[in-house]
Amino acid sequence: MRAELLKNIRAAEPYVPGEQPRNKVIKLNTNENPYPPAPGVGRVLREMDADCFRLYPDPTAGDLVNALADFYGVGEDQVFVGVGSDDVLSLCFLTFFNSGRPVLFPDITYSFYKVWAGLYRIPYECPELDENFRIVREDYYRENGGIIFPNPNAPTAIYEELDFVEDILSHNRDSIVIVDEAYVDFAGRSAMELIDKYDNLIVVQTFSKARSMAGMRIGYAVSNPELIRCLNNVKYSFNSYTMSQAAIACGVEAVKDREYFEQGVRRITETREWAKEELAKLGFVFPDSKANFIFARHPEHDAGELFEKLRADGIFVRHWNGEKIGQYLRITVGTREEMQTLFDFLKKELG
Numbered sequence: 001m002r003a004e005l006l007k008n009i010r011a012a013e014p015y016v017p018g019e020q021p022r023n024k025v026i027k028l029n030t031n032e033n034p035y036p037p038a039p040g041v042g043r044v045l046r047e048m049d050a051d052c053f054r055l056y057p058d059p060t061a062g063d064l065v066n067a068l069a070d071f072y073g074v075g076e077d078q079v080f081v082g083v084g085s086d087d088v089l090s091l092c093f094l095t096f097f098n099s100g101r102p103v104l105f106p107d108i109t110y111s112f113y114k115v116w117a118g119l120y121r122i123p124y125e126c127p128e129l130d131e132n133f134r135i136v137r138e139d140y141y142r143e144n145g146g147i148i149f150p151n152p153n154a155p156t157a158i159y160e161e162l163d164f165v166e167d168i169l170s171h172n173r174d175s176i177v178i179v180d181e182a183y184v185d186f187a188g189r190s191a192m193e194l195i196d197k198y199d200n201l202i203v204v205q206t207f208s209k210a211r212s213m214a215g216m217r218i219g220y221a222v223s224n225p226e227l228i229r230c231l232n233n234v235k236y237s238f239n240s241y242t243m244s245q246a247a248i249a250c251g252v253e254a255v256k257d258r259e260y261f262e263q264g265v266r267r268i269t270e271t272r273e274w275a276k277e278e279l280a281k282l283g284f285v286f287p288d289s290k291a292n293f294i295f296a297r298h299p300e301h302d303a304g305e306l307f308e309k310l311r312a313d314g315i316f317v318r319h320w321n322g323e324k325i326g327q328y329l330r331i332t333v334g335t336r337e338e339m340q341t342l343f344d345f346l347k348k349e350l351g
C-alpha cells in the first residue's frame, strides 16, 4: 500500500489466540472447561423463541447484572457486564488508564495487556517476576498510571493471597488497580471482599472458565458505583448493545445454579491436584498451580519439541517462544480421561 495512505492508519499488533482446531483432538491449549455449562443454560436455549431476536436486547443487560449482584451480595450499580472479560478489560484500559503515566503489569502475564496498551497508546512498564515467577510487590510502589495483574497470574498459575493484593492497593490509593480474576474460582478468596475498603479497586471475572461458557462470551467487572458509572459511560460511547439476548438469558441461568458451579470447580481442582502428582512423577517441574492449567517444564526435554510431538498426536497444549518461558508448556486441566491420555503419551515419549 502507498505510504501516504498507510501513515494515517492505526497500526496494531494483535493478540494471538490459541488454536481452535475443528477436528476431534484433546484440547488442553486455551484453558476452557471440559464440562458442559449448567443444565439450565441448555434448557433456556432450547426454549428460546427466535422472535425475541427482532428486538434489540436490554442495553443494561439488567437481568444478568441483577443475577451477578445477588450472587456476590453487591449492589446492581456495582456490576458491569461485557462480551467476555477481554471486552471488559479492554474497556477498562480505555476508561481508567488515561493519565499519560506508565501503567504497570508483570513482564510475564496475560499478553493481551500489551496489545491494548499499544492500541490505545497507553505507556506501560513491565516489572520482572522474580526467579520463582512471583510478582514482586515492591515494584508496584512507584508512581504509575494504573496497575493490572491477573490473580492467579497467567500463564504461571500462581495465586497471591489477599494480603498481597491489599498491600498493592494500599500503596496505590491514587491509581486504579485492576485485578483480573479469570481463574480465581479455582484458587481462593476473591479481591471482591476489598471493594468497600478500597475505592481504587476493580475486580474482573469471566464465565469462560469455571462457568464453562467461553463460547457465549460473558465477562464482568465489580467495583464501586462511581467507577462502574465511568465504565458504562465509555461503553455507551462505543456500543450500546454489547450483550445479546442469548448471552443475557444463558448467563442468568448459569449464575443461578450455585451448586453446579461449585461442584464443577471441585471436579477441576481435584483433577488438577492429581495431574500435578502425575507430572511430577514424569519429572516435570512447575510453580504450584491454583488455576485450571499447569505451567510446566521438563529439565531434560525441549518444550518446543514436546509441543510439536503432542500436537502431531492430536494433543494440543500451549507453548510460547521467549527467553524466560520458552521451555514451558501450559497445560489446561481437562477431564481425567484426557489427562490420562496426555500422561500415557508423555510416559512413552520421555521413556
Ligand code: PMP
Pocket (backbone or CB within 6 Å): 083, 084, 085, 086, 087, 110, 150, 153, 154, 180, 182, 205, 206, 207, 208, 214, 218, 219
Ligand atoms: N484474563 C486472563 C488472565 C485470561 O487468561 C483470559 C483468557 N484468555 C482472559 C482474561 C479473557 O477471557 P474471556 O475473554 O474469555 O473472558
